[in-house]
Amino acid sequence: MFIIGELINGMYANIGRAIKEKNKAIVQKCALEQVNSGADALDVNCGPASHNPLSDIQWLIETIQEVTDKPLALDSSKIEVIESGLKVIKNKPIINSTTADSQKLEKLIPLAKKYQAKLIGLTISSKGIPQNKDQRLELAALIIAACIDHDFSVEDLYLDPIVLPVNVAQAQMKDILESIKEFKIISEPCPKTIVGLSNVSQGTNTRSLINRTFLVMAIANGLDAAILDPLDSELIDAAITADLILNKQIYCNSYLQAYRKK
């Protein structure tokens, strides 16, 4: 499981304040805590309140790069913000994200190629959120086709089926899980899969349990990566154990510790 830590986001009060006051220590502490808890990469998002996201994302990236060389996922719906971040990135970049809309694909795929970045593709378009598995697969195929057209390696593409809150779209959960499995059979070599996990438990009062259960089910369906809260140690333990059961790592009594050591 490739774990992308979600906590560097201006939406959270501490990070929002750190961006405003240019307080490096808060951001760096948050970065290291996530890495030490098992994050393989860190998501970087200035948040909706940022007045100057073009420079804020650069400040965040430069601040984080001082303390870790883990890959960074540049998280913005605005192409200019992602491009601004790519200009200063030294760690391996992940673009988070493109939708299936052609105006975004046409700009972000060449950017991903130019900066040798991985690309997260959301199976969503300007027409709205997909309502079933078929719509998700159709959008996934569109994104894959665009990657092939631009000669961008499909193995560097992470498709996101769009996870909806279980209390809003309970009927779609099974479709979302099945999409994770079926994205893999659209092309050869196959794309990777990713979810933004925390959304599944939005508005519920058992968030950690729902996150954990959904993640294990998604891993069982072949999920490669997730954006999540790595400080939730029971969540990470569950992910490591799911990998173990799928024979992706070798058992020993200290397997949880061994995974975190890697």
Added chain:
Amino acid sequence: MELMFEKWAGAVSVLNIGATKEEGGTRAKTIQIGGEKTLPFLFAEGALPHKPVIAFEIWDVPPQDWPGEKDVLSWAEICAKDYGAELLCLRLQGSHPDFGNKSAADQAKLVVQLLKKVSLPLVILGCGDDTKDNLVLPACCEAARGERCLIGSATQDSYKTLTAAVLADGHNIIAESPIDINIAKQLNILISDMGLALERIAVNPTIGALGYGLEYAYSIMERARLAGLSGDKTLACPFICFVGQEAWRAKEAKEAGIEQGILWEAITATALIQAGADLLVMRHPKAIEKVKKYIGGLFRS
């Protein structure tokens, strides 16, 4: 036809045995093992920077069930001068309560004498009695301080004393597990938790000779190597295999004439080399000669 190559995320760690004068020891040279970036001998797929190395096994007391020299120091010299050994493996069998019960001080003195007599890097083994080894091996570690020996063996039930001694005196350790990959991994974690880097561990997976579980040992080594190459650092240590000890226990080796015994040892060794063995501890000079030739052939092409 297009050949498909595997891209591995990890590599086997490199273990240095023996320290030269520049490195704080007195050895003539340093032996490096490990470092593989792919499965055995897929040269087109990844680097295999170090050839498998053979250590000549010598005992501090004359062995009872296989022929050896009476005096370990002249035995060591014969290996070095007559057979061109690169590495010696000293088994301190005489420490065992049933084989002479030599004291820690005597064994430490012997190690010092041996280091003076030959300039080859050393592997030093205990007698297999944990209580005694935990007295003798720390004394030998101290006596050989700075020589960067490979010392064994740590087991899941007895690793703390040896790990502490190896750490204090700058040596490497052999981690032994009973043909069990889960225990091999666990033991490496336990040892590294004490502060000894994973790069200073050689794994003894325990092997069986031809006809005595060789295939099982092979499958365990292959599985560990696959995990190591896939990025599991806790299983990315080089392997040490005690070939001589196992091969000469086989009745086919003991009872049908010396030539068959030599073949038994050589064939067990070559099969384990194909499983990924990095260091082979062997006994018969003729078997060693055959296996050296085999290794030369593998690396010629």
